[in-house]
Amino acid sequence: MTLQPLLLVLALVLAGCATAPTPPAGPDLARWTPQQFRAPVASHAGRALERQKALDALARAQQPEASASEIVSALTALQLQQLAPQEQPLLLRRLFDADFARLPAADQHRRLVLAHGLAPQAVAEELAPQLARIATPREFAAAASVLLQADAGAAKRIRPLLAARLASSTDPDANDPRLQALHERLLGPPPLAPPLADWFAKDWMPGHPVVYSLQRRDRRQPGLALVRGADGRFVREPDGRLFAVRQLALAASNLPGTISLGNTPQGLFSVVGRDVAASNPWIGPTPFLWTQVPVEARVGEFFHGAQPEAPWTRAHYREALPPRWRTHAPVYEAWLAGRAGRSEMLAHGMTQDTAWAEGRSWAPLAPSAGCLVTAEHWAEDGSGRHSDQLRLLQAFSRGGATRGYLVVIELDDAPRPVQLADTAAALREVGEDLDWQALTQGLDYRVPAVGTHALRLDLHERRLRLRLSPEAEKGLPIDARPAALAAWAAFNVSFFDRAFRARGLTVSEGQTWAEPLAPQDSPLMACDRAQRCALQLQPPYALPADTWTAVAGTPWLLRAGSPRTETDDQSCANFCARLHPRTALGLSADRRFLYLLQIEGRREDRPGATLARTAALLQQLGAHEGLNLDGGGSSSLLLQGQSRMQRPANEPGQRRLANVMVVEGR
Known part of the structure; x- marks a missing residue:
C-alpha cells in the first residue's frame, strides 16, 4: 500500500476545513432530507478502509527508519480514528528532538498541533528549553500553549519570553495577534461577560x-x-x-x-x-x-x-x-x-x-x-x-x-x-420564552407535553378578537370554514347532537343560539364585547345581559384554583376516567388570560388523558378555573390555517362540528 491515500488525508486535515466548492443541486433546500446524501467514507466499508489505513501507517511509523513525515501522517490518522492511544506519546517524542527549533515553521506547526491534541506532557521536557529559540510568532504561541497544557506552572517561564517579543505600544493591534492572545491568556481568567441578551x-x-x-x-x-x-x-x-x-x-x-x-x-x-x-x-x-x-x-x-x-x-x-x-x-x-x-x-x-x-x-x-x-x-x-x-x-x-x-x-x-x-x-x-412561542403579540403557543397543545390569549390585547362562529355555519368541519383558516388560531368548542345543536347556552356576536341542549346542566364561559370573560362552574347558569360570546361544556375542571381529582372522575367514569382526546379552556385568576388545552388521543403512541389529568395540565399552564369542552374526534386546532392535532387513528379526517372559536386580528 502506498502513502498517497494517507498523505491526502493529512493534507485535508492540515488544510483546516478547506474545500473545493461546488454549487448545491437538487430540490429546494427546505425539502432536502438526509437520505438524499451519501458519504462513502461513512459507510461500513469506508470506515473499515480508513481504519486499516491508519493501522498500516502506524506499522510504518513504528519502524526505526520511519521518516518524520511518516510519523506525522500516522499520528494524524490515529487521531482521526482514535486508535492506539498508548502508542501516540512514543511516536510524538520522536518528533521533538534537540533540533526541533531549527525546523521550518510549517514542520514545527504540524508537530505542535499533534502534541497539543494528543499528549502535551510527552514532549514538554524536550520542548521547554527550546521555546526561546522558536522564531515565528505562530509557532511560539503554539509551543507556549503546549507547555501550558502540560503544566500550568509553565506560565512563569513563558511570561518573560513573551514580554521580550511584545511591542511597547498602546495600539492593541501593534503586536502579532497570536502573541496578543497569549498575553491575554496569561493575565488570568477572563472578565465577567456582559449580558447575553444584548446579542x-x-x-x-x-x-x-x-x-x-x-x-x-x-x-x-x-x-x-x-x-x-x-x-x-x-x-x-x-x-x-x-x-x-x-x-x-x-x-x-x-x-x-x-x-x-x-x-x-x-x-x-x-x-x-x-x-x-x-x-x-x-x-x-x-x-x-x-x-x-x-x-x-x-x-x-x-x-x-x-x-x-x-x-x-x-x-x-x-x-x-x-x-x-x-x-x-x-x-x-x-x-x-x-x-x-x-x-x-x-x-x-x-x-x-x-x-x-x-x-x-x-x-x-x-x-x-x-x-x-x-x-x-x-x-x-x-x-x-x-x-x-x-x-x-x-x-x-x-x-x-x-x-x-x-x-x-x-x-x-x-x-x-x-x-x-x-x-x-x-x-x-428579549421576549422569547422557552415554553411559550409568540404567534403574534398577545397570543402564545406551547407544547406542554408530547401530544398536547396549548394557547394563551391575552384578553387585554385589543388587536386580537375572540369570536365564536355563527349558528348558520354549524355542521362544517374546521378546515372548511374560511374564518378559521384565516385566523391566527381556531379550535372546536361545543358538544353537539346529530342536528349540530350546541350543548348549553351559546352566543355568537350577541346572537343566542336556538334550542340549546341541557342548558341548566352545562357550565359555561361568557364574555362581553370588551372581552371581559368569566366562568360559571356551578348552577344556576345564566347569561349576563351584556353577553357577546358564550360557550358551554361539561364538567368543570378547575374551581377556585383546585383541580378535579381521580375521585371526582369516578362520578362519570366512562367519560371522565378513561383516556380520550380532550379539549379544555380556562381563565387565569385575574381573568386576563384565556388558556386553551388540547390533548391528542386514540393513537397507539398517544392514548389521550383522563379529565383529572387534563385539569392538572390546565392548571400548570396558569389557569385558575377551567371547563371541559367537546373532545374525542371533535378535538381540532388550526394555527394560521395549519392543523396541529394528530387525528385519532379511527377518524383520520376532520369531524363536522357545531362551532369553532377563532382568535383573529381586528
Whole structure:
C-alpha cells in the first residue's frame, strides 16, 4: 500500500476545513432530507478502509527508519480514528528532538498541533528549553500553549519570553495577534461577560438571520446552536419548541482560536453563503454554512454591503458588537484570528465514526480542524440517516436567506454541555420564552407535553378578537370554514347532537343560539364585547345581559384554583376516567388570560388523558378555573390555517362540528 491515500488525508486535515466548492443541486433546500446524501467514507466499508489505513501507517511509523513525515501522517490518522492511544506519546517524542527549533515553521506547526491534541506532557521536557529559540510568532504561541497544557506552572517561564517579543505600544493591534492572545491568556481568567441578551436583541444586526453558537470555555463540552430569523424572532420547531442543535467548537488540537487548526475563535463571523464540500470527505456531502472572520472577508462582503469597502480596522469590528460587549476582550478573538490569517472555519456536518467516543464529554460529535460541527448519522451503506447540519441550514435559510451572521460566545466554564436552560433568562429578556412561542403579540403557543397543545390569549390585547362562529355555519368541519383558516388560531368548542345543536347556552356576536341542549346542566364561559370573560362552574347558569360570546361544556375542571381529582372522575367514569382526546379552556385568576388545552388521543403512541389529568395540565399552564369542552374526534386546532392535532387513528379526517372559536386580528 502506498502513502498517497494517507498523505491526502493529512493534507485535508492540515488544510483546516478547506474545500473545493461546488454549487448545491437538487430540490429546494427546505425539502432536502438526509437520505438524499451519501458519504462513502461513512459507510461500513469506508470506515473499515480508513481504519486499516491508519493501522498500516502506524506499522510504518513504528519502524526505526520511519521518516518524520511518516510519523506525522500516522499520528494524524490515529487521531482521526482514535486508535492506539498508548502508542501516540512514543511516536510524538520522536518528533521533538534537540533540533526541533531549527525546523521550518510549517514542520514545527504540524508537530505542535499533534502534541497539543494528543499528549502535551510527552514532549514538554524536550520542548521547554527550546521555546526561546522558536522564531515565528505562530509557532511560539503554539509551543507556549503546549507547555501550558502540560503544566500550568509553565506560565512563569513563558511570561518573560513573551514580554521580550511584545511591542511597547498602546495600539492593541501593534503586536502579532497570536502573541496578543497569549498575553491575554496569561493575565488570568477572563472578565465577567456582559449580558447575553444584548446579542439576542432584535435591534442587533436587524434584517439578517443569525446563528448563535453558545459554548463553554472548555470546548470539550458540546455547545448549542440557536437561530434568530431575519424577522428578529428565534426559529421554532413545528411543535413550537425553540430550535436548537448540539454544536461542537472543539478542534482536534484544542489549540487557542487564533492559531491555525485551533478551536473556533470566539466572536463575530459573517455567513457569506452555503456550499457543499467536493474535496474533504470528513465534512461530508451535506451543505455547510460558509462563515468567514474579519480580514478573511473584505469589509463590504463581511457586512453584506452595509459598509463601503475599506481597509479593515479594529473599529469596524468593534462597532459591529453590541455596545456593552465592545470592551470585552475575549470576544475579539475572531478579529485576532482573522488578522492571524485563519480562514475557512465553516459550520459543517461530519462523517466520522464516533462509536469510539462513548463516554467522551463531546460524544456523539467529533472534533474538527477548527470548524463548527453538528451531528450527522449515516447508514452502513453511507446514506444519510439523520442530520442536525441540514436542520441548522434549513433553519438559517427560512425565508430564502443565504447570508447573515454567526456568533460564537463562551458562556462560562461549567463542566457540562450547554443547555437551553442556560439561555432562558436572556431569551425571556428579549421576549422569547422557552415554553411559550409568540404567534403574534398577545397570543402564545406551547407544547406542554408530547401530544398536547396549548394557547394563551391575552384578553387585554385589543388587536386580537375572540369570536365564536355563527349558528348558520354549524355542521362544517374546521378546515372548511374560511374564518378559521384565516385566523391566527381556531379550535372546536361545543358538544353537539346529530342536528349540530350546541350543548348549553351559546352566543355568537350577541346572537343566542336556538334550542340549546341541557342548558341548566352545562357550565359555561361568557364574555362581553370588551372581552371581559368569566366562568360559571356551578348552577344556576345564566347569561349576563351584556353577553357577546358564550360557550358551554361539561364538567368543570378547575374551581377556585383546585383541580378535579381521580375521585371526582369516578362520578362519570366512562367519560371522565378513561383516556380520550380532550379539549379544555380556562381563565387565569385575574381573568386576563384565556388558556386553551388540547390533548391528542386514540393513537397507539398517544392514548389521550383522563379529565383529572387534563385539569392538572390546565392548571400548570396558569389557569385558575377551567371547563371541559367537546373532545374525542371533535378535538381540532388550526394555527394560521395549519392543523396541529394528530387525528385519532379511527377518524383520520376532520369531524363536522357545531362551532369553532377563532382568535383573529381586528
